[in-house]
Amino acid sequence: MNAPLVRSSRKVLVAAAIAPPECIRGITRHARAHDWHLVMDMLFTGALPRGWNGSGVLALGAHQPELLAHLQASGLPCVVLTDGDPIVDLPRVEPDHRAIGRLAADHFLERAHRSFAWAPFLNDAANRERLAGFQERLAEHGRTCRLLPPAHTRIGPYWQDNWDDYRRNLAAELLRLPRPTAIFAFNDCTAANVIDCCQDAALAVPEDVAVLGVGNSLVCELSPVPLSSVDDDMTELGYRAALLLESVLSGAGTATRTLRIPPRGIVTRLSSDMAAVTDPRVARALHYIAEHYSNPMLTVCQVAEALGMSRRNLERSFRDETGCTIHENIIAVRMREASRLLRMHPSTKTSDVAGLVGISGVGTFCRTFRRHFGMSPQAHRDWVLRAEAEPPARPRRPQPATAVRMKITAA
Known part of the structure; x- marks a missing residue:
């Protein structure tokens, strides 16, 4: 035998x-x-x-x-x-900490931010490298960033932490920042703490302070404001x-x-998903669109009426601040949400996704999606499933072309 x-x-x-x-x-x-x-x-x-x-x-x-x-x-x-x-x-x-830092800077610069800050987790090599990448990309656009206190301190094998002191110091620093300011945090935990302190200090996220973390962890959905995060591909x-x-x-x-x-890449959620604009009327328009994009009857005229402005004046101010039209912004918001729904709920019907983002008719939705992302919703869904299956040599997918081009202004 x-x-x-x-x-x-x-x-x-x-x-x-x-x-x-x-x-x-x-x-x-x-x-x-x-x-x-x-x-x-x-x-x-x-x-x-x-x-x-x-x-x-x-x-x-x-x-x-x-x-x-x-x-x-x-x-x-x-x-x-x-x-x-x-x-x-x-x-x-x-x-690649420097690449993560550069990607974070690009995310904020594309949204026309002019004031920036860094929220470290520790003062170690990884934090310094990530900050260096962030500063390098900002410097290319004539920008600098302020440094917030680290969330934790380690001396030898011991942690020297005082949560009350950290929160008090962080809140004080946040109140000294110009508004709006874009804050890049070392990880999602630090970013969520920043958001929590913003709420204690009566600072609106993302209107007064935009926040971006790293890790794309469960913390992002549990944060007081859904947290945008760099997917570091663990x-x-x-x-x-x-x-x-x-x-x-x-x-x-x-x-x-x-x-x-x-x-x-970056998974964008509410904590950073608003352009940093100086015109309060344009900021109100962006906020109105973010709240009403799912209404299929939403139009440029409706946005202007809600703000008590003429369409012509609002269109001019909106383009000056963001570099795109109101209609392009409505489409971009709807497409970002559609992409999120396809990623988070791959079994959802395309027609249902179209309805949830305010587009009547699956044909119109598919054509709009293809123009925005360069692929059909089904192809996008398949790509997500392949990524989840984790093939041994996953190619890096280029960033999709977008109809919205935020203006970047150097000092």
Whole structure:
């Protein structure tokens, strides 16, 4: 009788007390394809398994110097996934912090902001890199940014936090900012805290303060105002880290000690989804459109009547401030919401999406969608599903052409 076939499987430890679900999803995609056995006990126990001696380690080691030092001393093949300081000499995969900062600056500049601020999480290398990218892109347009206090302070292995002091200092700094100001925060947690402090200080988001985070996490929907966020592509980061460890385990080594993963793009929500305009009448028009875009009877004349202005005068002021017409803005708002609905609810009928964004007739909706995004709603939906399936070599999708071109004014 033939002996049963036993497959050889690498045993890989995921060394982390906590881990982003998207990052674990990327790791498991590679593990399934290469017959890895993932040991993830530490996600539940918070402690490194004693005496563990498998094939290799994937360490999510942000702000865990003792863990990383222990793994380096163990001699086990190890790849670090981190956005913290490079405290050990191990191959590492991290977000491209400068690219994230530049993308954030572009997001605000496209909305005609002139005043900017940075809200750090810590004063570490990752925060400094992200700020540097933000400042570099702003400088290209003659702009600078103010620095807000960090949310946390770490001295050696200890956290020096006083939540009451931080909130009080942050609120004071927010009230000193010119209005409107665009604030870029290191991560979604910091951004949500900024929004919460804005509400305490009676500052409207996004009218007085626009806020952008990083991570596109669940925090975005739970924030006091739905939070816009840079998608830093943690799924790809997890996958590429596993791929790098596979190369090390196979004896191929690694050509680089640090691999940086660029962001996928920005998921825009209410916290930043308004142009920074100086004309209060145009600001009111933008707010009116944001509240009434789902009305299929919404017209340029209706917007002008609601503001008590002539259509001609409002059109002129609107174009001067935003660089686009009122009609183009109505279409852009509807298309952004349609894209969000298709992304968040892929099983929803196209005709239902059309009705929810205020467009009567699925044919009209599809033609408008194609002009705005360069693809049909179904193609857009398919692209989202493919992205969720996480193919091994996902091409970077170019940003769609948009009918709205916000004016960027240099000092």
